[in-house]
Amino acid sequence: MSALTRLRAATRVELAVLGVATSAWRAVHTGIEDQPNAVGPVCADDDHDPDDPSLYDCCPNLVIELGTESEALAGYLAALLTADLGGAR
Numbered sequence: 767m768s769a770l771t772r773l774r775a776a777t778r779v780e781l782a783v784l785g786v787a788t789s790a791w792r793a794v795h796t797g798i799e800d801q802p803n804a805v806g807p808v809c810a811d812d813d814h815d816p817d818d819p820s821l822y823d824c825c826p827n828l829v830i831e832l833g834t835e836s837e838a839l840a841g842y843l844a845a846l847l848t849a850d851l852g853g854a855r
């Protein structure tokens with residue numbers, strides 16, 4: 767079993783413990799930044815517009831902050847995490 771496979775499995779367990787069940791990740795603004803500064807699970811709340819990258823009380827309580835603002839980096843990480851849900855090796 768590769769290190770990536772072990773880490774993926776451990777992360778899935780941890781996400782389940784945290785109650786995060788998502789099929790996709792998204793770039794997130796935690797404040798009034800010009801560009802996203804975090805990545806988080808897609809919010810499934812009916813009142814949260816899927817195109818709205820803001821973070822609200824309705825959103826899953828898991829945010830991975832980047833330490834910088836970057837549309838490209840946040841989008842890339844969200845795409846990687848989403849693709850990995852399919853079990854890419």
Ligand SMILES: [Zn+2]
Nearest residue numbers: 809814824825
């Ligand atoms: Zn939300």
